[in-house]
Each structure stands twice: as structure tokens, then as C-alpha cells.
Amino acid sequence: MSGQSITDRITAAQHSVTGSAISKTVCKATTHEIMGPKKKHLDYLIQCTNEMNVNIPQLADTLFERTTNTSWVVVFKSLTTTHHLMVYGNERFIQYLASRNTLFNLSNFLDKSGLQGYDMSTFIRRYSRYLNEKAVSYRQVAFDFTKVKRGSDGVMRTMNTEKLLKTIPIIQNQMDVLLDFNVNANELTNGVINAAFMLLFKDAIRLFAAYNEGIINLLEKYFDMKKVQCKEGLDIYKKFLTRMTRISEFLKVAEQVGIDRGDIPDLSQAPSSLLDALEQHLASLEGKKVKDSTAASRATTLSNAVSSLANTGISFTKVDEREKQAALEEEQARLKALKEQRLKELQKNPTIATTDSSPVSTTGGTINSAPTIDLFSTTNVLGGILKPEVASSPNQGMTPHGQQPQKLVSHDLDSSLANLVGNLAIGNGTAKNDLHWNQPGEKKLTGGTNWQPKTAPSTTWNPTAMAPSVMTFPATTPTGMMAYAMPPHMSSMMMTQPTMMYTQPVMKPTNPFGPNPGAQVMDDYIPLLACLDSVTQSVLTR
Secondary structure: OOOHHHHHHHHHHHHHHOOOOOHHHHHHHOOOOOOOOOOHHHHHHHHHHHHOOOOOHHHHHHHHHHHOOOOHHHHHHHHHHHHHHHHOOOOHHHHHHHHHHOOOHHHHHOOOHHHHHHHHHHHHHHHHHHHHHHHHHHHHHHHOHHHHHHHHOOOOOOOOOOHHHHHHHHHHHHHHHHOOOOOOHHHHOOOOHHHHHHHHHHHHHHHHHHHHHHHHHHHHHOOOOOHHHHHHHHHHHHHHHHHHHHHHHHHHHHHHHOOOOHHOOOOOOHHHHHHHHHHHHHHHHOOOOOOOOOHHHHHHHHHHHHHHHHHHOOOOHHHHHHHHHHHHHHHHHHHHHHHHHHHHHHHHHHOOOOOOOOEEOOOEEEEOOOOOOOOOOOOOOOOOOOOOOOOOOOOOOOOOOOOOOOOOOOOOOOHHHHHHHHHHHOOOOOOOOOOOOOOOOOOOOOOOOOOOOOOOOOOOOOOOOOOOOOOOOOOOOOHHHOOOOOOHHHHHHHHHOHOOOOOOOOOOOOOOOOOHHHHHHHHHHHHHHHHHHHHHHHHOEE
């Protein structure tokens, strides 16, 4: 089986439709391909654990759901992905796993699809037991043994006697379950189990380093303990010697599969005389007859044992430093590759906008940034785009024809506004007569241009010719509330057809306490009505 199956593609497409990027990435990391989870998918999930707006329970539940698959490949890769997030992800992930009552219930898992499925099902059951124990250990001590501070001032070296006697058995249980994976070099035949073995190998090194420091602290306090504590401490030390033998065999398998010898720490055995000294001290506390031993001999034996175990701890520290250095070099190489890719993109498209402070120059072209705008200068930043034009005379247009907008940098706000102005035909120098009203001079509202009314001899009342008043309003006044001067041709039409004249509709003012615009408009029509009355009388007296 190679490549993504149709089921994998359909599942990823379903999560793409629902919009769940995390679920889609989990499905891509746990496909039916017989290879370890891809690094890009693991890196994305690690980044998700560091984001505060990501639902960690949903991420964990998605991984648990993938372990219910019948294929050993999907289940094994789901366990590997979970282990990877527990080691390299945010601590919130392992905290959530530790808070759950149950994690992986794979004690009866068996893939009957083939011979390889039978073999891998055994390691899946063992692997799931270790992940469960790792979460339980975190629940008991509230920290991960593989991430604790080490050294003379580390967590395990500075722990008091009571807490130390309770903590070391927890490390022993986790170490036992890890070593129960019990894989041989000839059984590491595919990329899925190899990825899981690498994570177990790193956990074994760090876990044993914490275990080793706990034993050093125990030996330093052993001869000052009470009888019950000494009995517990001696039992812990005997188990430590057994596990040291098993961890040595585990590291040999790692060396056989091709792991660099420099990444494998050296385990230094404590002298056998130390065990005899510990047993004799416990026997003396119990009142049994023992060989006479001086305090100087016991101190010498203890010092030699602590020195041997300390050398083992130094070896573990060097392995961690090499791993950190390798990770740092990998990140630097990745950053260098991203920079080179970015420079190539800038060379292909030199018009990409960069920061104003430091434009990037390439061999293929120059990158020009937009000029910095000084907000405190006296220059008009908007360029008069939003400034209204007021026609002061009939011969004045809105915008001169000779003005040309300055050439703007593309891909900025100014160019967008300039394009908008051009599309709306604003500022093209064409003034529309029906949109701009000019204030006329003083005119007589007595008819057309060549028509003069005749006054009857008996008429003694002469109306005074006056021009209608024009009201001025602020710029924010609605257009319907403004009164304009009446053109001559409109007054002639109203005189010849008096029955077709209607009153001008007036909008209600927005300010209830302001002046009534309708009253002012009616005052403007009073002289006109007077003139119409005089004309009517003249016609009747003919």
C-alpha cells in the first residue's frame, strides 16, 4: 500500500468543506501511507497547540477518533502524532490528556488484514500503554520528567526525602512501560514504527537522565534516613540497577538501526561495593550483626558511586546539547531558504510594496516604497480630492483643464482614490449648466424680455419691481430646502399659464427650533403675485 487512499482524500475533502483546518491536517498526518507523519503537518499541529484560540480538546478528540480506525497504519500514525505533540507541543496539550480519565483503549486492537497487521498490532498495544502511562505520570507529579531541569540545582537533585521516595517509583513505572516496547532491530521494517521508535528513544534518554539524578539524590541522603526510608531506598536502588541493564540493551538496538553513536549516551555502572555498603547500613539499623566498617570507607564508596552516576548524567546532557544544536542549525537553514525564496520573488516582481523605512534592493530591480506622509506638515495630503468646489462666477468652471494629477505610486490608497475620481468623471473641466445656478442681477418680474405691461388710466397703484430674495444655507442643508432665483423664461411660462402653477414642495427642517423655510419661500412669491394681479387688471381694462 503506497500513496494516499481514496478514503484519505474523501476524508480530507469533507473537512475542507466543513472548514476545520485542524481536522484536515490530522487526517493528512494519519493517512494510509506506510511512512511516518509528514513534518509539515506535525509543525502545523504544534503551532496550533501554541495558539490560545485553538480548541485543544477538539484536537485531542480528533486524534482519538483516528485511533478507532481498523487500519494499523492509521492507528499507529495517530499514536505517533499524539506522542509528538506531547513532547514538542505546548504543555496545554499534555495537561488536557492528563485530565482525562481514559485515553487510548487499544489493549485489544488487532488488524487482521495481513501478516504485517498482526505484527504491528502488538507494538500498537504496547505503544498506547506507554502514552497512557506518560499522561498518568504527569497527572501524579504535575510535570513531565523528560522536560524537567537537570543538574546540581535540578528538580530531582533538590527534592526532599519524603517527596523523593514517592517520585522515583513513578519514574520507574514509566520507564518499565517504555522498555516493554521491546523491539528488535529486524522488526523496524517500515517508516511508521521507525518514527515511533525515535520518539521512544528520545524519551528513554531524558527519562533515564531524570531517573539517574533522583538516584544520586537518594544515595546522598541514604545514610541519614530512618530505617523505613532506608529500606525503601535500598529497594529503589536495586530496581535501578536492573533498569540500567535494560536501558543498555535498548540503546544497543538504537545503535543497530543507524542512530549516530554520538547521540547515544554512555552509561557508567556504579561500583558493586556500594550495594554492599547500603545493605550493611540497613542491617545495622535493624540490629543485625554486620562487618565493622568505618565512616571513611563508606564515604569513599559513596563518593565513587556518585561520581560514576554523575558522569552518566553529563553524558545525557551532552546528548541534549547536540540535539538542541542540530535543531538550531535546522531552523537557521530553513530561515535561509525562506530568505532566498523571498529574494527570488522580489526579483520577479519588483513592484511589490515593502516597508517605508528600509526598501529592499535586488539585482533584478529596485523596490520603491511609498513616500512617508508627514501628518504635521502644511501640505494638503488629500490633494483637494475631498474639497468642495464653489462656483463664484458664471464663467468659472469646477476644475481647470490644465491641471493634471500627480503620478502616484501603484498599489496605494492615493492611486485608488485617483482611479475612483477618474471613473466618476470628477474634475474633467466640464461644467453642467443644469447643475450650477448663478445668482442673476436685478430683474423685473413683469414678463418676458420684450413684453411691457400697459397700465389703465384709472389704476393708481403701481407695484414696485423688486428681485426675489435668495436664501443662503450652509453646505449641509438638503437640496430641497434651498431657494433659487427664478429664471426669466420660467416666469413667462407662469404668467401665460397661471392655472398650471403649483406651490413648491418644502422639506421639513431637521431642526425643530430653527426657522421655517416654507415661510421664507412664500415671502419670495408675494411680489410675483402682486405683479400678476396688476397684469390681470390691465388686461381686463383694455
